[in-house]
Amino acid sequence: MVNYVLRRLLYMVVTLFFISIIGFFIINLVPGSALDARINQLRAQGGEVSYQEIESLKARYGLNDPIPVKYWKWVSGVVHGDFGESFTYQEPVGSLIWSRIGFSVLLSSFALIFTWVVAIPVGVYSATHRYTVPDYVITLIQFIGVAVPDFLMALILLVVASKFFHTGVGGLFSQQYQNAPWSWARVGNLLSHMWIPVIVIAASATAWTTRVMRANLLDVLNQQYVQTARAKGLREAVVIWKHAVRNALHPLIMTLGSLLPSLISGEVIVSIVLNLPTTGPLYISSLINKDMYLAITFLMALSILLVVGNLLADLLLAWVDPRIRYE
Amino acid sequence: MASTAMSPVRGQAGQAEDFVIRVEDLRVEFRTPIGVSSALDGITFEVPRGKTLGVVGESGCGKSVTGLAILQLVPLPGIITSGRVLFRPHDGSEAINLLEYERMGADMRGTRGKNISMIFQEPMTSLNPCYTVGNQIKEAILLHQTKNHKEAKERAIDILQKVGMPNPERIFGSYPHELSGGMRQRAMIAMGLSCTPDLLIADEPTTALDVTTEANILELMRELQQEIGMSIMFITHNLGVVAQMCDDVAVMYLGRIVEQASVEEIFYDPKHPYTISLLRSIPRLGTNRKEHLEVIRGSVPDPYTRVSGCPFHPRCPSFMPGICDKVYPEALHLPSSPQHLVRCHLYNDLNHQEVATSSGDKSS
Ligand SMILES: Nc1ncnc2c1ncn2[C@@H]1O[C@H](COP(=O)(O)OP(=O)(O)OP(=O)(O)O)[C@@H](O)[C@H]1O
Ligand SMILES: [Mg+2]
Numbered sequence: 001m002v003n004y005v006l007r008r009l010l011y012m013v014v015t016l017f018f019i020s021i022i023g024f025f026i027i028n029l030v031p032g033s034a035l036d037a038r039i040n041q042l043r044a045q046g047g048e049v050s051y052q053e054i055e056s057l058k059a060r061y062g063l064n065d066p067i068p069v070k071y072w073k074w075v076s077g078v079v080h081g082d083f084g085e086s087f088t089y090q091e092p093v094g095s096l097i098w099s100r101i102g103f104s105v106l107l108s109s110f111a112l113i114f115t116w117v118v119a120i121p122v123g124v125y126s127a128t129h130r131y132t133v134p135d136y137v138i139t140l141i142q143f144i145g146v147a148v149p150d151f152l153m154a155l156i157l158l159v160v161a162s163k164f165f166h167t168g169v170g171g172l173f174s175q176q177y178q179n180a181p182w183s184w185a186r187v188g189n190l191l192s193h194m195w196i197p198v199i200v201i202a203a204s205a206t207a208w209t210t211r212v213m214r215a216n217l218l219d220v221l222n223q224q225y226v227q228t229a230r231a232k233g234l235r236e237a238v239v240i241w242k243h244a245v246r247n248a249l250h251p252l253i254m255t256l257g258s259l260l261p262s263l264i265s266g267e268v269i270v271s272i273v274l275n276l277p278t279t280g281p282l283y284i285s286s287l288i289n290k291d292m293y294l295a296i297t298f299l300m301a302l303s304i305l306l307v308v309g310n311l312l313a314d315l316l317l318a319w320v321d322p323r324i325r326y327e
Numbered sequence: 328m329a330s331t332a333m334s335p336v337r338g339q340a341g342q343a344e345d346f347v348i349r350v351e352d353l354r355v356e357f358r359t360p361i362g363v364s365s366a367l368d369g370i371t372f373e374v375p376r377g378k379t380l381g382v383v384g385e386s387g388c389g390k391s392v393t394g395l396a397i398l399q400l401v402p403l404p405g406i407i408t409s410g411r412v413l414f415r416p417h418d419g420s421e422a423i424n425l426l427e428y429e430r431m432g433a434d435m436r437g438t439r440g441k442n443i444s445m446i447f448q449e450p451m452t453s454l455n456p457c458y459t460v461g462n463q464i465k466e467a468i469l470l471h472q473t474k475n476h477k478e479a480k481e482r483a484i485d486i487l488q489k490v491g492m493p494n495p496e497r498i499f500g501s502y503p504h505e506l507s508g509g510m511r512q513r514a515m516i517a518m519g520l521s522c523t524p525d526l527l528i529a530d531e532p533t534t535a536l537d538v539t540t541e542a543n544i545l546e547l548m549r550e551l552q553q554e555i556g557m558s559i560m561f562i563t564h565n566l567g568v569v570a571q572m573c574d575d576v577a578v579m580y581l582g583r584i585v586e587q588a589s590v591e592e593i594f595y596d597p598k599h600p601y602t603i604s605l606l607r608s609i610p611r612l613g614t615n616r617k618e619h620l621e622v623i624r625g626s627v628p629d630p631y632t633r634v635s636g637c638p639f640h641p642r643c644p645s646f647m648p649g650i651c652d653k654v655y656p657e658a659l660h661l662p663s664s665p666q667h668l669v670r671c672h673l674y675n676d677l678n679h680q681e682v683a684t685s686s687g688d689k690s691s
Contacts, residue, residue, distance in 0.1 A: 222402075224447050225455040230400055232467045232518070233439035236431050246457045322502045323456055 012307045023299045027292045034087035034291040084293030104278040111201040123213025145207030154200045154273040201266045216248035256313035347526045347558040349373040353410030366392045368582040379559040381573035389582040390562045394528040441471040444519040448531040450512035454503035460514045461499030471522045490517045509540035530562045581638040588667040598669040
């Protein structure tokens with residue numbers, strides 16, 4: 001098991017290495033980066049200071065070097081914790097992104113928890129009450145959940161929230177907590193702002209997962225071992241939750257790996273609509289402005305989240321299903 | 328040490344009238360979108376205490392449904408529409424109609440696994456892959472016998488040893504996928520016997536196994552039956568196994584019992600044309616290889632349509648027009664042996680000539 005994890009970690013490093021090369025190349029292929037724009041701006045200003053700054057930028061990012069050298073300069077910076085500079089924000093990338101990545105991870109994790117906490121019981125209920133009115137209602141809601149685009153749902157919830165709950169709209173904090181130091185009150189304020197984005201991000205995943213859970217459980221309920229469990233004299237609740245659900249979770253965990261990217265991309269759209277200080281909006285603007293060091297750092301951070309998420313999903317699978325053994 | 332898990336021998340043979348289970352006029356319907364199929368169409372039989380009843384018949388005749396219906400475990404859309412399932416516990420108390428219990432109620436659950444247990448055809452899928460064999464056997468013991476986990480574990484290991492597991496402690500902690508088919512079926516039998524039931528319903532327990540393993544499992548079941556004095560309802564379509572295992576046999580066709588008798592009479596003096604054809608369709612040593620095996624003409628009709636008269640008449644070699652396709656035959660006791668029941672118009676007016684000719688087969 002330890003061996004397996006070590007091997008997976010090694011594969012992860014290799015994967016990330018290739019992602020960084022390919023990502024870096026593609027981002028550098030596009031002419032007219034934010035760095036060029038910045039240099040042009042400095043040139044236009046003229047003067048000794050600007051000239052020196054241009055020279056130091058050129059030297060640091062290897063502006064006239066071939067791409068592999070640029071790549072090398074960037075990687076050796078990253079190893080020392082220097083991720084480069086955002087030329088549109090004129091700030092080091094490092095100080096720009098950490099809090100945003102934190103909020104993104106928080107939002108996506110909450111969305112994932114929400115998805116499972118809602119989808120599993122609802123799916124179980126739906127499967128065990130097949131062809132009853134509640135099952136039809138759940139099915140209808142699922143189709144709506146899958147069909148309504150995230151941004152529309154975000155807008156609807158915004159209206160609902162401001163009309164009926166009188167909570168602040170957009171952002172993750174109310175005005176007075178925006179720049180306040182961390183305190184319990186600030187955490188509470190954060191949570192009260194988070195439910196809208198969490199629901200929006202999780203909506204379609206929840207609908208879809210409920211559907212999968214229902215189908216899996218119906219499958220499992222036809223298995224012989226469920227009948228065996230009943231024939232032992234177990235209560236129906238034990239038959240369902242101990243013997244059937246555990247087996248039905250298996251495909252759900254397997255799809256966890258592919259659920260993560262959809263949660264992350266859902267987060268991007270929702271964050272733009274709701275103006276949240278997460279990675280999404282900044283990532284998009286960095287790509288539009290060709291702010292390359294900001295963009296590549298985001299790309300790498302999201303990739304790391306994905307591969308780690310996949311590893312966790314696989315370990316969870318091994319824990320749930322004893323037939324899976326990692327040598 | 329083994330005897331701690333088992334109660335002493337009970338239900339001594341001899342009391343002919345004593346039954347463990349008596350099924351009366353049991354009817355089960357499957358109400359599906361394409362129509363209603365009568366899986367069981369009024370069957371009546373009993374399993375004598377300490378004996379083995381074989382239930383045979385072609386695929387789809389309702390053997391498994393019979394077993395499941397006794398435990399009220401017929402899967403939806405199947406429902407039990409009428410009948411009684413009388414169960415008489417070994418302490419000699421009054422017979423109880425199990426169908427009066429609520430399907431998932433405490434009484435019915437208390438009967439399942441404790442008084443009546445069932446093992447299934449597919450050893451590969453009848454154990455839950457997510458839990459150890461020990462966990463699954465312990466579950467039944469904890470439910471019906473003791474609340475003490477340590478004691479339950481001891482009993483489970485005990486019973487695993489009893490069913491001939493080579494290393495019971497290790498098997499206790501093994502997952503089903505780590506065991507072979509034969510071992511899994513032993514584990515299933517261990518689970519079925521863990522609470523020393525009065526009746527074991529074995530639904531084709533050896534069909535999926537190879538011949539050697541099958542012989543071992545059958546031997547094991549016979550031994551354990553002797554030891555704890557339970558009754559067995561043995562569902563199979565293998566007549567060879569019936570000859571080895573059973574005291575009585577019920578032959579089913581399309582949800583009905585067409586003939587019922589002791590195992591000797593079924594094999595040496597079969598009455599119903601369907602039973603006769605079934606027996607002819609098994610290969611025997613010493614027959615000419617060039618001779619074709621006899622097969623039963625036609626095939627089982629679609630379960631959603633009702634056949635008028637005797638359900639077997641479209642395939643019957645002794646079909647009598649005007650009677651067999653019009654009137655559903657009553658169950659008849661043969662005058663020569665009152666325990667022998669047959670549903671066939673050939674014996675309707677106790678046509679002694681017919682009876683005489685077919686019993687002439689006995690010598691051949
Ligand atoms: N889930 C179901 N849905 C609809 N009909 C069913 C269902 N299960 C059983 N039946 C009906 O009940 C009849 C008897 O089925 P059963 O499983 O008892 O047959 P069997 O005698 O055990 O056959 P086999 O030897 O193949 O196990 C079938 O012919 C079918 O019409
Ligand atoms: Mg069957």
